[in-house]
Amino acid sequence: MLRNKSVVFYGSTESRTPSIKDSIIGKFDEIIERLGILNVVRNKVVMIKTDLGYSSFISTIHPYIIGRIVKKIKDADGKVFVSDTLENYREAVYRGYTPEVIGCQIYPIAGIRDGYFYERYVDYKGLNILQLGGFCREADILLAISHIEGHNTAGFAGSIENIGLRCYTARTRYMIYKTMEWDKYFVREKCRNIKDMKNICPYNAINIVDDELRIDFRFCNQCMRCKIVDKNDCLNINRRNFESFFEAMAMAAKYVLEQYDEPNRFFINIALNMTEDCRYWGSITGNILPDLGILGSTDILALDKAT
Template sequence: MKQSTVYYTDFRVRGGQTLQQKLDRLVEAAGLGTLDLEGRFVAIKIHFGEPGNLAYLRPNYAKTVADAVKRHGGLPFLTDCNTLYPGRRKNALEHLAAAQENGFGPVTTGCELIIADGLRGTDDVEVPVPNAEYCPTAKIGRAVMDADVVISLNHFKGHESTGFGGALKNLGMGCGSRAGKMEQHKAGKPVVQEGLCRGCRQCAKECGSDAITYEGGKARIDQDLCKGCGRCIGRCNFDAIYAPQDNANALLCCKMAEYAAAVCHGRPNFHISLVMDVSPLCDCHADNDAPIVPDIGMFASFDPVALDRACADAVLAAEPMPGSLLGEHRANPGFGCCGDNFLDVTPGTTWRECLDHAEKIGLGVQAYTLKKV
């Protein structure tokens, strides 16, 4: 069976080392320097974090990667696409202001910041998806596609629809323009089970589309306004909101894998994941809960599928943090835990489907050899 190599280092530092130095050694050991970067535009895809959230990657890590690219002659820039839902990152001006508020700028990162799909999230390129089953083409932010090389630098964490967010989500959903994000999400629009709804209004606070109202103390979701992002599902503590299309999350995962394949196809790509501050929900939220497991380490590979699988395996093998959402669920005998650290945070999510489909369409393989640096 074909296996990919995933390189790993922990967060321990000794003898005057720094975490930035460890990250630099990791990316060099994983082969960043073997890429032909001389004079080439290098898109470093990162999530700048929704203001209020403190789990996103610090800009120091981005600078380490940008400096490594420049050392090999490349021309790096940090990039992300605008969000589908209203918030602080829905257009390029607010998105850049949010990034700066979270510490990202030319001085702190050593490179420029570019919002890949333009001012309003409409500047995209329709890209063929190799071996597609669901999305023959993908709508990708133009600046991402204009780059010669793509590097994914992502914070590995939980997610309320896809189980976790790693390299594939950073590339697939993250590089999609607003139209591209809509295409990925449109299969599953949630509904409310009135008998379980407590009328706590937390889902309405989470909704970025003003699609949730209340009648008789029960939530109602306007299907015309809803964008299908699933954030209300993750916010509800009573399992009152669900996607009636049973395979909605699985379809989302498959489409996300196809979008990631479109981003990577036909050009050099390299992937880095930091498994730290593993919050139960995405960095798109304007807050973050306690980490569900202890910090694990930094991973890098040329194969984003193997990388996600290695990170997922590391989180699955970790003990839950006491007092975290995962710890609380595991301690509650009535919760119905299944032993999967991702699904025990947000039941009904999926994550294996994304990796299975990515492997099926030829983006990478799940079998890996782990090499410690």
């Protein structure tokens, strides 16, 4: 059976006139209208799963954009709240995310102790349980508004990363990253210069624990400097290590999507102020691309591919 083609709406930052309608905000409004979000929110609860930023990272979604869609949902007789991870929630106020500014309550996805969750049992490379943030089930409709930025492991952070990682407890996110260490990559018996491999890593991704070399794949940039000094072929970093992360994140994203009927899932990517590193580095690395605009779709995969 042939499947209907997915549609991705795009609004660029370019404008031909000084009118609001021709601005990026006007195009955001049009994407909201074309997606049909406001047609289904009446007497429903909407969770806006967004990126509240972290630490000193300020290149995130402007609170005005979130507040604008919050008002539209309320005007359409819907109820709405915003959610993100506990870490991001704690510091959201420093980036202007408050109920007074955006017009609705903000909740940590798994509660203020990261202990409000629902479990799904899985069996994948040491990942045994997905702890889904409880606030995912407080809503009838999912609206994921994601900030596009670089990501050491995922390549870039978009809608799939937004829900596949940040709809979960810190414990689950940690275990998703740990799947990259499941396939053996270091043979100690063959190694004669373990310290050289550690010292050459410019990202501090390599540590020595109990005389074993350990790579924190969250920080590994695949520069392969460690392999250059590996004289005995004791280190084997390959695609499979990194693909484990993608597979685990995809499993987690699928579980989030299962919480909502297909007509009640909407995704928007904000491709503005795109930095090299993601929010958890806690610093600003400068924009790596010009501002592109805003994209929206009801198909999360099509949206991230288009982005």
